[in-house]
Amino acid sequence: MTEQAHWWQRGIIYQVYPRSFMDRNGDGVGDLAGVTSRLEYLEWLGVDAIWLSPFFPSPMADFGYDVSNYVDVHPLFGTLGDFDRLVAEAHRRALKVIVDFVPNHTSDEHPWFQESRSSRDSPRRDWYIWRDPAPNGGPPNNWLAIFGGSAWQSDTTTGQYYYHAFLPRQPDLNWRLPEVRDAMYDVLRFWLDRGADGFRLDAVWYLFEDEQLRDNPPNPDYRPGDDPYHALLAAFTSDLPEMQEVMAEMRAVLDGYDERVMIGEIYLPIERLVAYYGVNGNGCHLPANFQLILQPWDAAHIGAVVDRYEAALPDGAWPNWVLGNHDKPRVASRIGPAQARVAAVLLLTLRGTPTMYQGDEIGMHDVEIPPDRAQDPIERHVPGLGLGRDPERTPMQWDSGPQAGFTDGTPWLPLADDAARVNVAAERDDPRSILTLYRRLIALRRAEPALQVGCYVPVPVEGNLLGYRRELDGSEFLVALNLGDIEQEFAPRQPDLRGPIELSTHLDRTGETVDGSFRLRAHEAVVVRLK
Numbered sequence: 001m002t003e004q005a006h007w008w009q010r011g012i013i014y015q016v017y018p019r020s021f022m023d024r025n026g027d028g029v030g031d032l033a034g035v036t037s038r039l040e041y042l043e044w045l046g047v048d049a050i051w052l053s054p055f056f057p058s059p060m061a062d063f064g065y066d067v068s069n070y071v072d073v074h075p076l077f078g079t080l081g082d083f084d085r086l087v088a089e090a091h092r093r094a095l096k097v098i099v100d101f102v103p104n105h106t107s108d109e110h111p112w113f114q115e116s117r118s119s120r121d122s123p124r125r126d127w128y129i130w131r132d133p134a135p136n137g138g139p140p141n142n143w144l145a146i147f148g149g150s151a152w153q154s155d156t157t158t159g160q161y162y163y164h165a166f167l168p169r170q171p172d173l174n175w176r177l178p179e180v181r182d183a184m185y186d187v188l189r190f191w192l193d194r195g196a197d198g199f200r201l202d203a204v205w206y207l208f209e210d211e212q213l214r215d216n217p218p219n220p221d222y223r224p225g226d227d228p229y230h231a232l233l234a235a236f237t238s239d240l241p242e243m244q245e246v247m248a249e250m251r252a253v254l255d256g257y258d259e260r261v262m263i264g265e266i267y268l269p270i271e272r273l274v275a276y277y278g279v280n281g282n283g284c285h286l287p288a289n290f291q292l293i294l295q296p297w298d299a300a301h302i303g304a305v306v307d308r309y310e311a312a313l314p315d316g317a318w319p320n321w322v323l324g325n326h327d328k329p330r331v332a333s334r335i336g337p338a339q340a341r342v343a344a345v346l347l348l349t350l351r352g353t354p355t356m357y358q359g360d361e362i363g364m365h366d367v368e369i370p371p372d373r374a375q376d377p378i379e380r381h382v383p384g385l386g387l388g389r390d391p392e393r394t395p396m397q398w399d400s401g402p403q404a405g406f407t408d409g410t411p412w413l414p415l416a417d418d419a420a421r422v423n424v425a426a427e428r429d430d431p432r433s434i435l436t437l438y439r440r441l442i443a444l445r446r447a448e449p450a451l452q453v454g455c456y457v458p459v460p461v462e463g464n465l466l467g468y469r470r471e472l473d474g475s476e477f478l479v480a481l482n483l484g485d486i487e488q489e490f491a492p493r494q495p496d497l498r499g500p501i502e503l504s505t506h507l508d509r510t511g512e513t514v515d516g517s518f519r520l521r522a523h524e525a526v527v528v529r530l531k
């Protein structure tokens with residue numbers, strides 16, 4: 001398996017949110033030259049690939065997820081030349097570069113939409129989804145936008161409504177139209193030809209909507225105070241079967257190149273998520289699995305979800321696990337800084353490609369953003385529900401200097417108040433830091449094929465504890481994790497598990513031999529070499 005495994009199976013993916021990673025030109029917003037200047041760090045950390053959130057021209061209504069030109073770089077982030085230099089430098093360091101591809105919608109400033117909205121007879125009219133008003137003049141049906149309000153925006157120029165799954169400034173493309181597909185596949189080729197090693201497909205389960213425009217049904221589990229979007233079930237606006245054909249077509253484009261990866265952003269229950277591997281594996285290589293973000297953090301839920309996911313994977317499908325991203329509260333804030341170390345051990349020892357989010361490796365937490373500095377459109381469209389994503393998007397903390405070494409200017413979002421202590425420079429040489437833990441876990445995983453591609457065998461155990469073995473070709477590890485905040489006895493039913501601890505969350509038990517049952521302190525996890 002090791003030799004045949006692809007880089008995206010063995011490797012670790014690190015998400016870079018370019019606005020907040022490193023600013024080289026002093027405007028307070030990160031840029032591509034900044035990313036290039038920090039590749040040395042990523043190589044030192046030991047990750048294999050970076051996924052870059054959007055850096056394309058955009059009016060920034062949704063911070064780049066509203067693209068007005070798919071084949072260029074926003075001046076805030078640099079130029080195409082900066083992208084080429086980034087790729088060249090990354091490849092020189094054996095790092096892969098994954099580009100964010102936003103297929104569901106463009107910006108309302110994209111020339112395609114400008115043309116489409118200009119008249120009912122525009123040759124690009126059908127590139128977007130236009131419908132007449134309902135008989136009462138209101139929106140064509142009850143569909144809701146994820147970022148608040150109706151998903152239909154009326155447009156005075158032509159007296160019709162257009163559909164937008166997200167913001168009104170993010171009109172949905174019409175993927176039923178072959179011309180749209182061809183234009184978008186050309187975009188894929190553009191970045192592949194420039195050396196991109198693959199794509200993360202944004203919001204890919206939203207590509208199609210019901211052609212008959214049937215109303216979405218009410219959600220019986222909706223409670224007042226929940227995100228209003230969830231008042232309805234997205235039965236007719238997401239996860240439609242037409243998706244399979246498009247995924248296969250995108251995949252065929254990638255397959256025309258060597259060793260590229262296709263990752264899908266899909267928030268669906270496991271049983272539906274796995275459909276995005278496609279028919280006989282002709283879809284995404286990695287439909288992103290967000291269960292570690294979504295599940296309650298205790299051994300019962302996490303253990304059950306690992307088992308359910310492993311069982312649901314189609315033949316030949318490769319698993320993956322995501323611990324954080326720019327849309328969800330940070331792991332250190334979700335489960336606390338001590339459990340975040342346990343989560344690191346879990347992420348990097350489970351079977352499947354791990355995806356980490358920038359800053360989680362130094363223990364960054366969510367930063368409270370004063371209302372007058374709020375940036376995220378969700379915060380402004382659906383205020384007061386805590387849906388805004390600014391807290392997890394604050395600048396990367398590099399050192400204890402001004403602005404944490406992120407910028408010489410004023411950062412676009414405020415820095416965490418503990419940035420002088422929680423930063424790369426301070427943690428790099430600290431033998432007990434979370435950064436040291438991440439780096440050692442990554443090094444161990446890189447050195448041990450059993451941890452990269454070995455099989456996963458649960459080790460049943462009582463209490464708020466998780467246990468499993470990873471094994472390959474006679475080499476074998478036990479991973480034991482305490483998901484609780486009290487000391488617990490790890491007493492597996494299988495009594496013959498014995499060997500030296502290779503690594504532990506607290507970084508103080510390496511070399512200690514455990515045998516049968518042993519104590520795990522609060523928030524402690526260990527990786528034991530069995531064979």
Ligand code: NOJ
Nearest residue numbers: 062065102166202203327
């Ligand atoms: C998912 C992206 O991760 C998120 O940041 C964005 O707002 C939506 N898709 C819309 O593109």
